[in-house]
Amino acid sequence: MKQVDTLIVGFGLAGLAYAETLYLSNKTFQVIDAESSGSSAIAAGIYNPTVLKRFNMSWKGEELHAFALPFYEAIEQRLSSRIKYPASIFKLFSQVSDHNQWTVAADRAGLSNFLNPTIYSSSIDAVKSPYGYGEVNACGRIDTKALLNAYRLFIGDAYQQDNFDYSAIEHQRDGLIYKDIYAKQLVFCEGYAMVNNPFFQHLPLVGSKGQILIIHAPKLKTKVILKGPIFIAPLGDDRYWAGASFEQKDKSLLPTEKAKAWLEAKIDQLIDVPYNIEDHVSHIRPTVVDRRPLLGSHHKHRNIHLLNGLGSRGVLTAPQAARWLYTFINDGVALPNEVAINRFEKTV
Template sequence: MTADYLIVGQGIAGSVLAWTLHRRGKKVLLVNSPQRPSASLAAAGIFNPLTGKKLVRTWKADQLFPFLKTFYGEVEQELDAHFLHFTNIYRPYRSVEEQNTYLAQTADSSISQYIAETVDDHQYRPYVHNPYGGLEVTRSGWVDVPVFLNAIRAFFQQSNQYIEADFNYNELEIRAEGVLWREQSFHHLICCEGPHANQNPLFDWLPYNPVKGQLLDVTMNNYPVTNIVNQGVFIMPVESNRYRIGATYTWHDIDWQTTEDGKAFLEQKLQGLLKVPYQIVGQRVGIRPATKDRRPLIGIHPAFPAVGIFNGLGTKGVSLAPFFAGQFVDFLEGRKELDPEVNIERSFSLYYSGKNGE
């Protein structure tokens, strides 16, 4: 046996799952294609317990956020890397009506636990438009995804558990007790290919709904705000005088090309929020591996018990991956069942209807 698990894809999903398996004493081999563009490398990596215009608590926030804090903190310590950044998210009110609505919502303890009791609106006023004040979301922040991925890659490279290769499914032999790939044997194959999963012949029947997103990299010389500001777009401090602006959401023209339309949209939103000058120094694009029901796609193939998938984490990959990787490993090792909301069993009818239609 070459390894317990063969993991295809080293984005957020594959990296978190590989590390979780490693920490559980399992030997993994990571295979990652250098040719494919990476959604994870373009991701802002923000984790936010309260999202949307209506200030909705993120699904399973009470479980996800303590878990991610522990998970990423331990990886930082073990790999001597720094990629986890805790920062509040300041949300200026758009109107008096929105202010009243949000303040009424904070009476709910499930919401108020994620909101700062006091906010100094004056510290933001010279830099962003906030005539009605705003609120600050707590227990939020961002993961520097490229730094995290590089640290994980370096670890598995050092132990000869990482291969750069275009994974060809024609080279795969699936058996009842495991899989063979390039004369190497594994108990399980787990597919973590993000937005490229619809090209995977084993799982192309799943209900993917990819979302294209674009970001701007900007510099500003007179913007000392250290928190993320979010109203229509987010302004995220990355390093000295450098900031990330995002993001667009489009479900059409799903390709890896930046567009002038995307840039114009972000600039329009930014100019309505920001009071100080900025300079665009870069534009990036990613395709989020989202799903039609906005829930991850995790589980075992209906016909091949040795083959699984860990995908569909969408826009909240850095938040969802640690918790559900732990749950998936428990499931794979026979300890507990998967949450039915993420288990791909909910979509098995698509697989069987496709087979019957052949």
């Protein structure tokens, strides 16, 4: 029987961040993943600690950004695989009053580290920017697909493709047995699929479907990430990631014609060069009612844990969330109240 410190179920950004946290602490692990393309595999992977729609900072934006970037850089170096693509974001203004909001925001503590105060009115080739734009620095894209693939190769036999069978868990005094694995701890990192997990179904993971298009636009030639009604992010070879929709009701994984038409209309608002659609994909973001991660241990089975609720900012949130959960499980450090699952468990 294989013995490990931790069994990780699910290998998106959450599972990867937890595996890396264990690796850095010299702990052993086994990953079980259905490999059915989670949310992480289709994300643009944009890291941006600001909320450009509201001209403010995202939750713990600066702290998460400061923790996440060195985390990915260390993986990039160790794996000799390019995963981080720094790029400014150009926020295209939609009305003149945005200028004032930008100037005020760029002067605010925290935001001033990211927002360049200049209002640019020069036109950008192939881009519709009648009201000008502002620049966000220290942003970019993590190639999440490349990251997951490279890390999977790195951990070798510690990755296993399988659909986890909850009924096969045998609870032991100081751990658990799952088929031929003995683990002291089990951490579920299943993204939106958590809604089927009998241990954590009571938690309010609402989910938000996102659909995107991959387009080929040889005349666009931009190296920055454009942010208008949607993001358009360069992938190289004249291909761009364009998205995403935010849909609350539809929880199917299938892309829809309605969202495709909506995305095309937004792309047309943003650029004025021809493009071909190469792909159209969708997944569900693991969003929570209060927009905070879900971290903690099962109220009865104390060696079964949860790392979920990364929402629409998995790239920046996953490394710090994994660290919080790790120190909670291994060192008894309390989780921040905002992320602890017991905020929803008063009556359990």
